Amino acid sequence: MTYEKLLEKTALEDDRFIVMTAENRALVRNLPASLGNRFIDTGITEQTMLGAAAGLALRGRKPVVHALSAFLTMRAFEFTRTSVGIANLPVKLSSFIPGVLSDGNGPTHQAIEDISIMRGIPGMEVFAPADEEDLIEMLPQIWATESPSYVRINTRPALLKHKPYVFGKAEQIFEGKDCTILTYGFMLEESIKAHQLLSDLGFQVGLVNIRNLKPFDGDLISKLASQTSCFITIEDHFLTGGLFSILAEYLVKNQILIPTHSIAFEDRWFKPGRLAEVLVHEGLDAKSLVEKIQNFIQK
């Protein structure tokens, strides 16, 4: 099952669904033929697309809207916050090439503040599936809610067989007393590789696929806090406002004291290039992660 096939099936089964794009057809290229006038391409107009999506939702529809992450979240932000968010309408945002997946595009296309921005809208749900399998596992429940949602789309192949998705719950992949890696979206890929390398070195490392940034699975964090020595968040996002911030907010609010470290972009854009080279350059490849995590554990 692909994203496009799932969306087609969902829309054919439920005529509330409208597929919209601001002329970003990469994920939905074949849908005009099967959905007819329920496929709407507004051209390069992210703002108008989000406003029109709000109007369609007012009439009972569930628009699934597509654009490149940077423009979907930032160009259209006020339309999402004000027309979709204030009215709490079920508009479903599908965000293409978030985080490092913008690889060679450069800072104009780097959505590494998207989680921070979108979770600031009251009522907005925020998700980051780890790969295509995880995406297909999660989307039916994400699209089933009557809330607006934002999804970091990731169609890369899975490195492992995922557990069934329970709405709002994270996926605990490994347990480990030396530390627990918390990550989401694309960065699970490198984290799985890093986990293997650390295991080979004799470390007992936990690994969690966060899946939901909002709602956040605090119950799992509370449980793990007594089973692991420290948390390490890994994310292709600014340090500000992403998973590290969400975790810190949760720990402080619940008076949980545990060493916590972060690997994220600290107040700067990343160097554009081929994805594999970007990861090495930014210290986000498995080998670099292992070095950083070893340092954290030994602190």
Next chain:
Amino acid sequence: MNEEKIIKLQQFAKRVRNHIVPMASDGGCFLGASLSAVDLLTYLYVDHLNLHKGNLKDENRDYLFLSKGHDVPALYGIFAELGWIEADRLKNHLSTEDHIYWHPNRNIPGVEFHSGSLGQLPSVSIGVAMDIIIRGGENRVYCVMGDGELNEGSCWEALLVANAYKLDNLTFIIDRNNFQANMATEDLIPLESLVEKFESFGMMTQRIDGHDFNALEKAFSNIKGQTGAQVIICDTVRGKGLPSIEARADRWFCNFSQPEIQELLVELNEGFGANLVAETLVVR
């Protein structure tokens, strides 16, 4: 339109203005913009829209979106006169106990959508118009915009899309009162020639006197049967009905004392000029 009907509409509009003026005190409201839109909104709600107390949630109703937002006192007054809300409720203006404040919200029966951020509702209107067309509906969508609002690029982006999708059930109405917040539109970001601008975006465009009920009736009868979205530019006067504040750049947001409100009501109803020596003007 016969004389009797015109008089009825004029009397209705005057009662609406009588609801609006007291809101320009004890916190104030956007009085000038509210008064310029009263006549065109009166025509639409009383004589044109398929909208009445019994069908406010019916999917086949006509939709009116007030995109400029800050003229919502005109809606409050009209809805009170139509019996959609109790007139007494207008005394709750700016009370946190009610939902009657400076911009529209859906807690007020008859308000289709919240607004206040300019340039938002043209696209929301497009979404509603698209859905009506997909479902094969006969209802129409109207989006009232301010002339100052046309500074926002999102208005023009929306026009491109409305034209592309040939939304023949969608009418954009411009309350052309010639002022934006603090100054005349043409002194800041000139808008003219507006007719040519809208026509070049593919809109069937009409320009009328927005206080003339005959002209309103004629223009709104012309929009039927068009092959795409339309624009009606309504030339209006900011502060219409109160000569002492009409067409003045410094009468956008007004917060008068109670004695001044009484003077303004006398001016509105009896034609005597108000004495605004002690006026408390707020320009935002």
